[in-house]
Amino acid sequence: MDDNECNFLLLSYRERSALESDIRRATSKAEAADVLHRHDVSEGDFVKEFPDLAKVVHLLPD
Template identity: 55%
Template sequence: MNEDDCFPLLLSLRECSEIDAHIRAAASKAEVADILNQHELSEDDFLAGFPGLAKAVQELPDESPPAT
């Protein structure tokens, strides 16, 4: 990840890396929505700042699988 990855967002590289790591660990779109909320990041800003990651999120299930 480089400094341009979060453009046009005004986030530090550290913030971008933290958001990226949390979202990559998410198991569902619902978890991603919670993460975006925790970081006060709108879906539009997420799409603009993390386009590659946003594409990967589309492959996640809507809800987390049930715990076994």
């Protein structure tokens, strides 16, 4: 397990919920990327932990 995996696993339920909520409100891929940056979550971790939500982000306009 590398450091990125450890960091993501340390997110609390509240932090994970906030991330999910913020991503669902995003209206573009750029906005979604900003949300990931603010929550300090890599795209790889996001796709691995939220695969269904990642598909929604993929459909957002650039």
